[in-house]
Amino acid sequence: MGTLWHGGTIYTLQNPTHTVEALFVENGIISDLGNVSELREQYQKNITSEINLEGSFLYPGFVDSHLHMIGHGEKLIRLDLSNMTSIEEILSHIERRVKTIEKGEWIIAEGWNENNFEKQEIIHRGQLDNISTEHPIMLTRVCRHAIVVNSCALKLAGIDESTENPEGGVIVKDDKGIPTGYLLDQAQELVKSIMPLVSDSYLTKALSHSIDDLLKKGYVGGHTEDLNYYNGFEHTFQTFLNIIDGVKMKFRTNMLVHHEVVDDMHMLGYHFGDVSPFIQLGAMKIFADGSIGGRTALLKEPYSDEPLEKGVAIQSLEDLKELVQKARIYEMPVAIHAIGDLALEYALDAITTYSCKEGLRDRIIHAQVVNEQLIQKLKKLPVVLDIQPRFVASDFPWVIERLGEKRIKYAYAWKTFLKEKIMCAGGSDAPIEPIDPLLGIHAAVTRRSPNEYHHICYHPEEKLTPFEAIQLFTVGSAYAIGEEGFRGKIKKGYLADFTVFDKDLLNISGPDEIIDAKVLMTVIDNTVMYKRNEF
Template sequence: MEHIILENGIITTLDPNIPQAESIYIENGKIIAVGTKKDIRHMYDRAGVQRIDCKGAYIYPGFVDSHMHLSLVGQKLQMIDFREVRSKGEMLRLIRERAETIPMDEWIVGQGWQESMLDELPRLEELDESSLGRPLLLSRICFHSYLANGRAAELAGVRPHQEEPEKGAYGRNTEGRWNGRIYEEASLPFHQAQPKPTYEQKKSTIRQAMELALQYGLTAVHTEDLRFIESVSDLIQIHRECCQEGTYLRTHQLIYQPHFDQLEELGLHFQGGDEWMRIGAMKLFSDGSLGSWTAWLQEPYADNPETNGISIHTDEQLLHFAEHARKRGYPIAVHAIGDAAADQVIRTIEQLQRKYGTEEPPRHRLIHAQILQSSMIERIKNAKIALDLQPIFVQGDFPWVVGRVGEQRLTTSYAWKTLIEAGIPCAGGSDAPIEPLSPLLGMYAAMTRNHHPADHSDYHESQKLTAEQALRLYTLGSAYLAGEEHERGSITPQKYADFTILDRDLTRCTPEQIRDANVLATIVNGKIAYTDSSIT
C-alpha cells in the first residue's frame, strides 16, 4: 500500500470544482483528495504516509501526447539525423562518413531531410557513390517519402528503372529514369529487405523513447508501433517488462490495420490491457504528406498542378476496414492531411453511423486534419469525430506550405481555434519524431503560430490559442480521445495520480516562457518516473 502526500505545490487541477490547490493525497496510484496543505495533513497525515515537498513548484495534470511514434523516436536515435542539414554536399558527406564505419552488408539509414531546407537533393548516382556499396534508405522528415540507392533496390527485389510499384510511386527525372525517390507504400520492399531487429533490440528502442518522453514531462503517449514490433504479444510483453523494470510511462496503442486480426487471436478487446498499456483504435491511412505532394487534395497542388496527391485506399476499401473494426467494437483512427482525404474519412464514418448508430465504442478520430473545407466542420461535429491535432506543424510547414497549397485553401486549414470553438473534441500531439516531442514546444506553437525563435509575422493570427486552451489539448483532450476522461486529464479524486511538475505558472507566462519551462519531475501512478532531483 503506497500512501503519499504531495505538498507545498501550486496546483492547477483543470477541475472546475476546485481549480487551484496546495496539496494532494494519493493511495496506490490514485488521487484520493485535493485541497489545502492544512486540510490534507489533518485528514491523511499519519504513520506510513510519505510526504513529498514540491518546494513551490507548479503541478499540472500529466501531459499526454495524443499522436507520436515511440518506435520511430527510438530508431531515430540510431539513424543519421538530417534535420539540420542545409546542403547536398553536407548530406553526402554524412552518408560517406557512416559508410566508412560499417560493414558492406549493413544498411545506411537516416531521417529528417527536407527538400525545402536543402539547396538541392542528391541524384541517384551521387547516393550510389557516397554510400560506397552499402544499401541506403533515407526517410524524409514525414516518413512518407524516401531516398534510396541502387544497392537497396537490388536487395528489395524491385526494378524502379523498368517498372512501377503496385502501391505508392517512384520519383523520376526528366528522362523518365528513377531518381532515387520513393513515395508511400512503394517503400515497403525496402523496409522488408532490412535485417529484422531482435526482441531485445526492439525493447531497447522502445525503452529509450519512453525515457525521453518522461524527461519532457509526458506521463502517457498515444502511439502506433506494430510496424516495428510486428507482434501484438511482443508489444504487450515489452511494455510490461519496461514497467516492471522501472520505466513508468502509460501508452495507448493504436493498432495498425494489417496487424488487427492478431487481437482476436489473442482474445483482446478495445481498451483492454491494464493501467499501463491500453489497446486503442484501428489505425488507417487515407493519404500521405504535404511535403512529399502525397497528401490527397480535392484540387491540384498550387506548386505542382500535375498532381493532387495519393489516395491510399478506395472508398470501398476504407469502409471495409472500418466495418471490420466496428463489428469488433473498435473505433478507427485515420491519418488524413488533405481535404480529399478528410472528406473520405468523414463520409466513411457517416456511413458507419447510418448503419450501426452512434453509440459506443468511443471515439473515431481524424488524425492531423490540416487541410479542411469549411463545410466539413459541421459534418465532423455532427458525426462526433474527435480530432488529433499537431499544433507544432505550424513551425515545420510554414512558410513553404503557402506556396504548396495556395493561400485560399489555408483560410480553413491549420484552424485549431475554429475547430475547438465549434465544440469539436480536440487533442494535441507532436507526431514525433517528425516534430520535436516536447509538449511545451507544442503549446508555444499553438499560442504563437510562429517558429522558435520567432522569425516572421504570425501565420493566421486569429487561430492562436490561449494558454488554457493549449494546456487542455495535452491533458483533458488526450484523455477524451482515448475514452479515458474519467481516469485522467485533470487532478480530480479517483483519477490516476499522473502529474507534470514545472518551474513556472503556465497560465501566467508568455508563450516564450512556456516554451522555456523546465520539467522538474514527472509522476505517473504516484511514482516518480523522472526528476531533476529538485523534487524529493
C-alpha cells in the same frame, strides 16, 4: 496509506485559474483536494509520506496523443538528419558513416526535409551511389511518407524502369523512365519489405531510450502507433509488455493497431481495451493519404505549386469503408490519418457509413486541411481530432505556396475547431516533430517558431490560449480514449499522474518563456518516474 502533495501551485485544469494548496493520494488515486492544514489534519492517520513541491507548479500529467514511440527511440540512436540544412551536409555524414561499417550493411538515417535546404531539391540515388554501391542506403524524409535510396537498395528490392507503381504509392522516375531513388508512401514498402529483421535487443534499446526521453520531457503516457513495423504484431507488442512492467517502469501507453496486423492481434487472443494497468490496445489505425511536404496529402483541388498533382489516396473510398467495417466487426474505433481535405472527406464518409459503437470515439489524425462543409460534418460526429500544433512552426511559410491563400484559411485551424466544439487532442507525431510538449504548446500559442521574431505570427486568429494548449495534452488526450472521467485533470477520483514544472505556464510574461520551462518531476501512479537532479 497515502501521500500528501503541497508546497507549490497545483493547477487542476478544471478552469483556467483554479488551483489548490494540496492534494492527498491513496493507491494511485487522488482522494481529496484542498487546504494543506485541513488535509493533514483529516488524513493524519493515513499519510505515510509528504512531497513538498518547493514552489514549483504541478499540472495533470501530460500525454502525447499521437507519436511513434519506437520510431522516436530510433531517432535517438540512429543518424538524425532533421537539423541538416543542405544535401551536401547530409552526404558528408553518410560518407563518414560508411567508413565505420562492414561491406553490405544497411545505412539508415532519417529526418531530412528539403524545405530546410537553400536549394529545395530532393536527394538523387546517384548522389548516394557516389558514396557507396556496396551498402544499401535508405534516408527517410521527416514526414515518413517518403524515402530516398541508392541503386544497391533499388536492386535488392527489384525496382527498375519496368516496375509499376504499387497501389497507394509512387516510384518517382526521371524523363527516361529510370527510378530516381525517391519512393512515396506505399512504394517505400518495396524496400522496407526486403530489409533485415530487427533484433530483440535493438527494439528494447529503441523503446527504452524513447520512454526515458518521454519521461524527461514530462510525459506520463502516449498514444503510439508501432505495431506493424518491427517484425509484426507479436514481436513488437511483447517488447512493450516486457519494458512497461508496471513495477520498474510505469508509462500509460495506448497502442493504435495498424489495420494490417489487427487480425494478428485477435488471433493471439488480444482485443480492444486494457491489457495491463499501463498498456491498452486502442483504435485501428488506417492511412487515407500521405503528407503535404511530399505532396501526397490527398486534396480536392491540385496543389498550388504543382497544378498536375492532387496527392495520393493510400486507400480508395471503398477500401476505406471496408476497413472501417472490419473495425466495427471487431468492436473497435478507428484512427484515420487524413491530412488533405479530400482524404478527410473520405474518412468521414467511411465512419458515417459504419458508425462507431456507442460509447467509443473515432479519431482523425492531423486534419490539417479542412473547409466549412467538413467542419459542419465533424460537429455532428463522435470524433476526436488528433492535432500536432508543432506542424505550424515546421510547415510555415512554405506550406502557403503549396496550398495557396484560399485553402490556407482553413489549414491548421486549431482555434476554429475549438470554437466549433470539436474536441481536439494534442500530440507531437514524434519522430516527425520534436517530442517536447512545450514546443507544441508554444506553437499553438504563438503560431510561429521560437526564433521567428520578424513577424507577428501565421494567422493570429487561430492562436490558442496557454490553457487551451495545455488542455490538448491533458484533457484532450484523455477524451480521445474515453477516459476523461478519471484522467486529464486534478480532481477527486482521478489518477495520480502529474507533470511538475519550474514555471507557471498559464501566467507568463511572454510566450517564448514557455520553452524555457524545465520539467522537475514526472509522476505516474503516484510514483516519481523522473526527477530533475537539482530538484
